Amino acid sequence: MTSPVFREVAISDLDGCYAIESEAYEGDEAATREKIATRIKRYPEGFLCAELNGKLIGFINCGCAWEVVMSDEEFKELIGHNADAPNVVIMSVVVDPVCQGRGYAGQMMREFINLMRKKDKKTIHLMCKTHHIEFYAKFGFDYIKPSDSEHGGMAWHEMSMTL
Template sequence: MEIRHATAADLEALAEVEGECFPKAEAATAEEFAGRVKYYGNHFWLMFDGDRLVSFVDGFVTDAADLTDEMYAKAELHQEDGAWQMIFGVNTLPAYRKHGYAGELLKAAIADAKEQGRKGLVLTCKDRLLHYYAKFGFKNEGVSGSTHGGVTWYQMRLTF
């Protein structure tokens, strides 16, 4: 398995994997990924099985302490020298789940954020995944202000 950052050549694969992992109302499109990769392709951690994208983690960096819905839509809000690494998505194709691939990518994102001198990482998730992210040191801060996709999200934070 190869791990690398995203380039414009990955847009269709990113949208395909995202579409298999999230309902349509929550999934980013290739067009949305184009903006994200343009502004912060180095904050995507992609895992490939041969030439097939099987898992990825992405998100931008900001000084804002909380993850907001506006961040998903406005890639230009990325601040390369920001304090917090936001995580917008943790995606693994169904056939590749339960092998630790998403965990490897999360660990890579955590290590990079630490090395870059960030305060930590912030993500939102559904209640059924709270225990999963807790294994990596994320603490549940309660219901998020996010209403992305019309779903209840919980904000979790890992502080260094």
């Protein structure tokens, strides 16, 4: 398997990121183009892209907080984000549907965790659907609780890991 190249996002990635987010997530679960643009502009260093043969195939993006409230919808627009805060909150882990099932999400997650360690972050938090709990547990995430979030009208679970 060819390994992707990992890099920080650029504003020129906006359309590609939005296309992948829209295709990979169900219904209202996907971030809007505007939210993705805000995340790219406000915290590009928390936005890891994966490329394969020069084509964007996936990304992980996050914000940082002093206090993590996973059900805070405003945080998805980086309201309350502080790049110096020690706690990372992942908003998207997404791979282009045509590239799924090949281990790229796992490679991205390992790269992202290492990147956050290099940035001296202390914890990483995320919300996921039931069928992804086992995937994140493989990387050292602990199950916290069912989330209060009703984002996209779906059931979510909160997980976190200490770096």
